[in-house]
Amino acid sequence: MVWTREEIAAQAAQELRDGYYVNLGIGIPTLVANYVPDGIEVVLQSENGMLGIGPFPFDDEVDPDLINAGKQTVTALPTSSFFSSADSFAMIRGGHIDLAILGAMEVAGNGDLANWTVPGKMIKGMGGAMDLVAGVRRVVVVMTHTDKAGSPKIVARCSLPLTGAGVVDAIVTELGRFDLDQENEQLIAIDLAAGVTPETVRERTGIPVVMA
């Protein structure tokens, strides 16, 4: 059985360490906040200018002046802080954020990441992703293992315009949790979803896969 979105988020949460400052991207990465392991405290950063993101608001607490980078309404915590976009990216670019978890369209064995455009077809913009992958110490990608046509998204070389070169450290998909060995351009499987075999992973991956 492959992992669900929620299970992928729970697996990605294994990357969290006590005291980390963490930036979570839009989509499945946002769900990681629901699976912070017991005994671990992390501070979530949102690049639109907030440290210490609280839970989603109750209906009567919704505040249009209080959103996350996915433009969802959120709440503040007693220790939250707010700051400008320039200050926010000084934090990110300056190496003060420990971990970023974000989505991808392609990841290459050498750590290259593509996630902001399909030339001529789709352009969503890079937003803060280029700054995050350049400046954050550890970058974890959360995505489906293959695209809608069933082709691998973990490939020898990215075909799409890059978000960052040599930036990805780990990947979590519905098939498993992996470290990316950039030097040897291979995936190291840390954990596979129940019933998923190494052969299945290898069939759906464009670079070598080794078991940890």
Next chain:
Amino acid sequence: MPKHKVHSDTQSALADVVFDGMTIMSGGFGLSGNPEKLIAGLLAIGVKDLTVISNNCGADGFGLWTLLNNGQIRKMISSYIGENKLFADLYLAGKLELELNPQGTLAERIRAGGAGIPAFYTKTGVGTVVAEGKPVEQFDGESYVRETWLRADLSIVKAWKADPEGNLVYRRTARNFNPNMATAGRITIAEVEEIVPAGALDPDHVHTPGIYVDRVIQGSAYEKRIEFRTTRVRGEAQG
């Protein structure tokens, strides 16, 4: 001239500073912290051929989207287009010039513009199309790309409160690009929800000192549209 900073309405604040072909910075992240009254003022005046520097370009029917829809914008300098179909369609059809910047590079270019720093180096975008045609240098063994400042003929920003001197206080994540853009406009106009008397703002809590702000207007009936209203239900486990 502080006492002359407060204008009665958007038309009075905008009329003698706008011209076709000008460059305008507009604060906001998504629809949060948008100078929605001043944007409506630009729509009413009809100033056109604009280059607009803003992280996004409003959203369906709101904010800068209305200027785009009215054909007033020639070029956008932004970081994110997602969820704005008109923006994407106009660009993909070749009807809108677009300079995409990484969001942090955009913010820093604006900060640099306001601080009188013509260029700086950043790791962001090295090895991507963003660095193409720009000088790349090594510092401490790593590659950094040179980015240049951004300045504007006019910055329009949204704050929560202002005093008559133009000191500004923002509220929560509605701050975003606003304080940076306030520093980088040849003329900066702030719209606020409340103009308070001199002395009502604690000087220790001023976010944008009034030196950066030329004009202030007080808006009313802010729409503050929410893009993704996301809530939880009382009694459920915290999510």
